[in-house]
Amino acid sequence: MSRLWLGQQVAAFTALGVAALSVLCCVSFGAPFKRLAVGLAFALSCGMAAGASAPGGSLKWPAAPNSARAGAFAVVQVATVNEAEFVATWRKPGPHVHENVTTRPRRGQTLATFIAFTGCQADKRGDCNVTVTYKLYDPSGKLIGQPTLEVWSKKPRPNPQFFSLSVQSMALGFTQTDPLGAYVIEATVIDHVAGVTLHTRQVHNLST
16 A cells, blocks of 8 residues: 655555555645746756747747646646755756756656746735646556645745746655556646646656
C-alpha cells in the first residue's frame, strides 16, 4: 500500500498497479517563489521550443504539452528529482532553473512536480484562487493517482511580470522494483476567480 500526503493530512492510497510506488503530495515551503519571466530563459529551461517567450513578450507562447495559456493566465508543468535544490535555485535571480528540471527519473529517486504560473485573476480582496488536479498513469496506462492540490489560494495576486511557483508539489517516489517506462502526469489547472481551466501533460521515462 502506498500513501498520499495532502499537506499535513495523511490518507491511505490503495489499488495501485504497483504496490511499492509512493505518491506524496506535500507543501513546498509555503512561501511565494517568484522568478523573472521576461525573455527566453524560463521557457527554454522547461523544455519548451526555442524562440518562445513568457507572457507579455513579443513572441508567441510555445505550443508544448507541459505549457498552456489563456489570455494573461499561463502555466508550465515542471518536475525535478532534487526538490530542495530546485526551490533554492528558483529563489535566486537568473536563468538557472533548467539545471534542476528533468523528465528522466531513475529508480530510487523522487520526482517532484510543480506548477509555475503567471497572470491569475484576483478577486475583490485582491487574492487569487488557483488549484491543480493531477492524474498519474503508470507505464501500463493505469490511473494510479488523482490528487487535487493548491497552486495559489487565498493569497495576494503575484506580480504578473514574474512566474510564481505552486505552494504545493506532487512528489512521486520510485523504488528499485517499480516498472521501467513512461509515467504520464496530466495536470488540470483552474483559476477559480477567472473561471479558466488549463491542461498540461508531461511524460517521465523511468530508467535504472
